[in-house]
Amino acid sequence: MSSEDGDAGQVREALLRAVDSGSSALVEDVLPEPVHIPGPLREELLSRARRHGRLAVLTALERRFRRPAPFDELKDRALAHPDREHDVWTEVMYELGHRPADETWDAAVRLSTDPDPVARLFAADVLLSQVIEEITRGDVLYSERAALLLPWARREPDAAVLEVLLNGLTWAGGPEPEQVGLAYAGHPEPRIRGWVPMLLDTDGHPLRPEALAAVLTLAGDPDPEVRGRVCAWLEGYPGREPEVGDALVVLSRDERQRTRIDAVAALAHRDDPRCVAAERHIGPLEPGLDPETLPLLAVWYHQRRVRERGDYPGGSIRPPVQE
Secondary structure (H helix, E strand, O other): OOHHHHHHHHHHHHHHHHHHHOOHHHHHHHOOOHHHOOHHHHHHHHHHHHHOOOHHHHHHHHHHOOOOOOHHHHHHHHHOOOOOOOHHHHHHHHHHHOOOHHHHHHHHHHHHHOOOHHHHHHHHHHHHHHHHHHHHHOOOOHHHHHHOOHHHHHHOOOHHHHHHHHHHHOOOOOHHHHHHHHHOOOOOOHHHHOOOHHHOOOOOOOOOHHHHHHHHHHHOOOOHHHHHHHHHHHOOOOOOOHHHHHHHHHHOOOOOHHHHHHHHHHHHHOOOOHHHHHHHHOOOOOOOOOOOOHHHHHHHHHHHHHHHHOOOOOOOOOOOOOO
16 A cells, blocks of 8 residues: 555545534545545545534535535524534524525515424524625625614514524614614514614714613613623723712722723723722632723723823833732
């Protein structure tokens, strides 16, 4: 046996083991460029993945070998594993997200009235994947595509499906997504309420009174995840309404340290002098938090800005925390 034959045999065995593992990520890691894989080996890999039910691997191989499965077949694969975190579901979404928009989009929209909420979840995720792919490609029409989700979002009763649609609508912009968001500000599901700020169209300007009232209400939401998402959004909010600063002071004492950090950073970005006292509520950093991340340095930068302007009320400026 020549060394070349031996190398080919080793590649084949590595690929077969990767397929048998069921890990599409492992297959992607060890798979050479398809042009270097003989036709019989391609067929063997596809057959082996299909025979052993390695559907995530099968979907990844089909994509690499340019052997796309029909939309309905991919739908059936995903619906057999109705979990957006499952590797089969995510591989199917990646594949459909990269397909030509019109045909795939229309096929997904037809499922938007399916009585099965899992089928609708699949369809909504396909549409979101299409929008994200257009954004990744730099397609300037992605906001128009995202806006097509509006009619469905207005009528969708299932919270899991609605959450995906609202995610897509955050890329649409304009007054209509804001109206949808405000309509769901009192939704019983926290995961829906948490999307409301991201749907508001500030365009670099202060919020309208109705939108401001909704954000302030959500800043005091009983669910800590909702408060955290609102606080993170306020960190980049350009408005200087005093009520927002007051809400951030309250959030600087939140039960979650990440929310406290974001609240202090938001106050510092606003050059609100209360950020200095609020910083004391952050407490010792929990494991996994880098002491030199920008939010944790926000107060230091605030102090430097006001000192440079000459209006700092006194006191020393401490340097950023060093490990």
